Amino acid sequence: MAVSHADHQATRLARAEAHAALHGLALTPLRRQVYAAILASERAVGAYELLDALEPQRGRVPPTTVYRTLDFLLANGFVHRIESKNAFVACCEIGVPHRGQFLICDRCSTTVEIPGDELADQLSHTAPAQGFVVHRQVVELSGLCAPCAHAARLDTALP
Numbered sequence: 001m002a003v004s005h006a007d008h009q010a011t012r013l014a015r016a017e018a019h020a021a022l023h024g025l026a027l028t029p030l031r032r033q034v035y036a037a038i039l040a041s042e043r044a045v046g047a048y049e050l051l052d053a054l055e056p057q058r059g060r061v062p063p064t065t066v067y068r069t070l071d072f073l074l075a076n077g078f079v080h081r082i083e084s085k086n087a088f089v090a091c092c093e094i095g096v097p098h099r100g101q102f103l104i105c106d107r108c109s110t111t112v113e114i115p116g117d118e119l120a121d122q123l124s125h126t127a128p129a130q131g132f133v134v135h136r137q138v139v140e141l142s143g144l145c146a147p148c149a150h151a152a153r154l155d156t157a158l159p
Contacts, residue, residue, distance in 0.1 A: 009039045012090065016078055019095045025076055033057060034069045035078055035090070043109040044087035082111060083138045089113060101139040107148040 013036055020027035027035075037053040038045050045053075047066050054061050070088060073079040077095065079088045082102060092100065092113040099120035100113040120137060127134045144152060 009036070012039055012094075016094055019078075020076075022095075023076075030054075030058070030061075030065070031069050031072060034066065035073055038073075038079055038088055039090045042111070044082040044085045044089045044104070044111045046085070046087040049087075080113065082140065084140050084142070085109075085111075099137065101141065103145070104140055104142045105145040105148050106142050107144055107152070110145045110148075112145075 013032075016035060017027055017032075019025070033054060034050055037050055040053075047063060047070060050066050050070075051061055051063060054066070070079070073088070074081060077091055079090055080100065080102070081088055082104065084104070089102070089111045093115055096115075098115045099117055100115045101119060103112045103114060105111075119139065123137060123139070124134060143149075
């Protein structure tokens with residue numbers, strides 16, 4: 001039996017709440033709503049998209065409030081920032097130290113995190129060998145997700 005997107009979201013939200021409780025982090029209603037909005041999207045979401053998503057529930061929220069909320073979620077490992085999009089995606093492994101890479105679809109913007117300390121370690125060791133000092137490492141791969149690649153093949157096959 002397949003797990004629905006809503007069930008998957010509920011499981012991930014419950015995991016986030018348990019992590020927050022275990023570590024004494026205040027997952028306030030606003031923080032929970034922002035995190036839930038990010039979870040609901042299968043793509044990276046920008047701060048202003050989050051403001052729009054919150055408006056029906058909370059009314060107009062100042063952008064600084066959402067940015068502070070995003071800072072909390074980032075600092076505590078609930079979300080990652082997608083540098084190329086200036087947007088945010090839910091972490092696939094809350095509470096598990098890891099370094100991830102991101103697959104970003106150019107067509108539909110679906111964003112998938114792939115945990116992989118091995119690649120991150122390899123990159124981290126290669127840079128110093130070249131005399132380069134790494135301050136932050138972000139790996140984002142852009143291309144087409146499977147459904148978009150399939151649709152693109154169909155588009156090119158049509159007369």
